Amino acid sequence: MAKRGKKPRKDCRIQDRAVEDNLVEFFRENEMLWNSQKTDYxxxxxxxQIFKTKATELDIGVDHDFDK
Known part of the structure; x- marks a missing residue:
């Protein structure tokens, strides 16, 4: 059986400081996106849906699977 290699990482760097600050605030306001102790998680x-809404607002893609 062939050994499966790791997938190459996607470049997730944020070049715009304003967008980065916006995302930091977004995650602070939406703890259910990252805190597995929250019931809504x-x-x-x-x-x-929350990620898609924010991505649309910032005009960025949502092709990253956050649950892997």
């Missing part, structure tokens, strides 16, 4: 559909 288990609602994957809700988390994905």
């Amino acid at each position: 288990r609602n994957k559909a809700r988390r994905q």
Whole structure:
């Protein structure tokens, strides 16, 4: 059986300081996106919708799978 290699990492660097600050504030306000102790964290559909809404607002892609 062939050994599976790691997937190459996606470049997730943020070049714009204002966008970076915006995202920091966004994650502070939406603790359910990253804190697994929150009950809402288990609602994957809700988390994905919040990410898609923010990505649309910032005009960036949402092709990263945050649950892996």
